[in-house]
Amino acid sequence: MKQGNLLIQVFLLAYCFGSVCVINAEDPYRFFTWTVTYGTRSPLGVPQQVILINGQFPGPPIEGVTNDNILVNLINKIDEPLLITWNGIKQRRMSWQDGVLGTSCPIQPNSNWTYHFQLKDQIGTYTYFASTSMHRASGAFGALNVNQRSVIFVPYHKPDGDFTLLVSDWYKMGHKALRKRLDSGRALPLPDGLLINGASKGLAFTGEHGKLSSLPTILLRLDSLVLYLCHASCFSTGKFYRFRISNVGISTSINFRIQGHMMTLVEVEGSHTLEEVYESLDVHVGQSLTVLVTLKAPVKDYFIVASTRFTKPVLTTSAILHYKGSKTRPSRPLPIGPTYHIHWSMKQARTIRLNLTANAARPNPQGAFHYGTIPISQTLVLANARTKINGKLRYTVNRVSYVNPTTPLKLADWYNIPGVFDFKTIKNIPTPGPSILGTSVLDFALHEYVEFVFQNNERSIQSWHIDGTNAYVVGYGTGTWNVAMRKRYNYVDAVSRHTFQVYPMSWTSVLASLDNKGMWNVRSQIxxxxxxxxxxYVRVWNNERSLYTEAEPPLNALYCGKAKRPV
Incomplete structure (x- = not known):
C-alpha cells in the first residue's frame, strides 16, 4: 500500500447474486505518512524544543472531503509514548481510532501505528493534536478541514481564497518542564504569548518546504504576520475570503478581529450557522469556526488581531491583511477587543444559531432533526473543582480526579478484563464528600438522549469537549443550574458542536444523541x-455484536497492560 499524501479516488466492491453482480464504488482514500520528531524553533523569539510533524510546526494540514477515508501512518521518533486525537471527528463505530489513552495503547518511541478513520457525514473546520501527557504544549497540532462534496450545495458562494489560522497560547517552557511543574503540585502561570500558525515575531515562512505553492502562505514582516495568496500575491479589493479559525492553545480563550472589516460567521465545528455579522468573535480553547470577509475597505494594509480573554494582563498578537497594490502599512492603534467581559461573551454565544435551511454533509436539511422534542433519558450534572489530594494540586469532576489505568478502557471492556474500571466510581450528579483519585466511567445504552450540564463553580472559564458526537448547546446561564433552567433553553435552532465553554460561576447545557457505540472521552480542553x-469516559453500549453498530478491534491494534493480543 503506497504511503504519502496520496488520494486514491475509488475502490470497487463487487457483490454477486447468482449470475448478477452489483459493483459499488467505495469512498476515496487519502494516505499520509507522518514522522514525529523534536526540533528547535523560536516561536516567541527564544530558541526552544518543539514537536514537529514531518519537520513542520504546526503540523501538516489534512484537507479532506466528506466521507473520505483517512489513513495516517504515525512514526514516533520522540523519546516518549505518543497518541494523536482527531478533535471533533466523530469516528463512527470506531472509538479504537480516537487517539486517547482510554481507547488506545500509546505508540512507543521508535515505533509506528496507522490510524484509519472516515470523515463520515461531516463537513467543517477541525483540528488534531497530541493527546498524551503535555505534548500539545510543545506542538504536534494541526488543521483538519473537511470540505463539502461537489454535489452538495453550500449556503454561500465559493470564496476567492481559503485560509486556515491556528491561534494558540504559548509557553517558553517545554512540555517536560510544564509537566514537572504540574507533578510538583503547582498550577501553570499565564502563558508567555500568543501565536498565529506557530509564529509571533521575527520569522519568515514561504510555502511547504520553503517553496511558494497554490496554498495560502504566511510571511513575517518586521513585527507582524503578512497574509498572502501565493497565486495572487495579496488580497484583492472586492473579493471575499474564507478564514478557518481554531484555538489550538492549552489554556486561554481568545478574541479574533480584523481591523476595518466585518466578519460573517458561516460555520461552527461542522454546523452551518445563520450568517450573522461580527466585529470580533470569541474562540475558546479547542473550538473552531469559519468566517467570510469581504475586502471593500480602502487599499492599504490592516491588522488581524488575536488577544486573550479573561486574563490579566491581556496577551495580544497580530498579523497583517495586505491588499493588492497597497503601499501603506497598517496604522495603530490595534482594534480594541473585549477583555474580561463575561456577560458580553455569553450574549454573543447565544447569537450563534443553526442555519435550519442549509444542507449538512447530506442533502437533507440540518434542521430536520427536531432535537427539542425528544424526551431526555438521563441528565448528567458534571461539576469541576480545584482541590488537593495527598497534598498536591488536582482537578476533579463530581469529586473524582481521573487516573489513566495501564490497560485502555476500551480493550478492558471489549475483552471483559476485570479490575480496570467500574461504573460506581463517579456519580452522575455532584455529591458531598472528599475528593478521590479514580477511573471515572459512566454507562449509557446506545441511542440514549442525554442532557449534559456542565456546572462551573470556579472563577475561571472552562472549556469541555465530548468525543464521538456533537451536541446541541441549548443554554448558558449564571449561578447554579436547576431543572427550571430548561424553560430558558433554545429548543429550535441551537448550534451543534463538540466543544463548549462554561463561564465563571455559571453553567452550560447541551443535548446529545448517543448514537455512536464505543468508549468516548469527556474532557477539559484546558x-x-x-x-x-x-x-x-462515557461507555455507549448495547449487547449486539454487529459491524453496523461497532467495528471490531483493528488488525493492527496495540495491546498493553492486562490486554494481550488474541491468538
Missing part, C-alpha cells in the same frame, strides 16, 4: 486541568 484529572 490541558493542565485534563492532565491533573478533569476528565471521564
Amino acid at each position: 490541558w493542565s486541568r485534563r492532565y491533573l484529572g478533569q476528565e471521564l
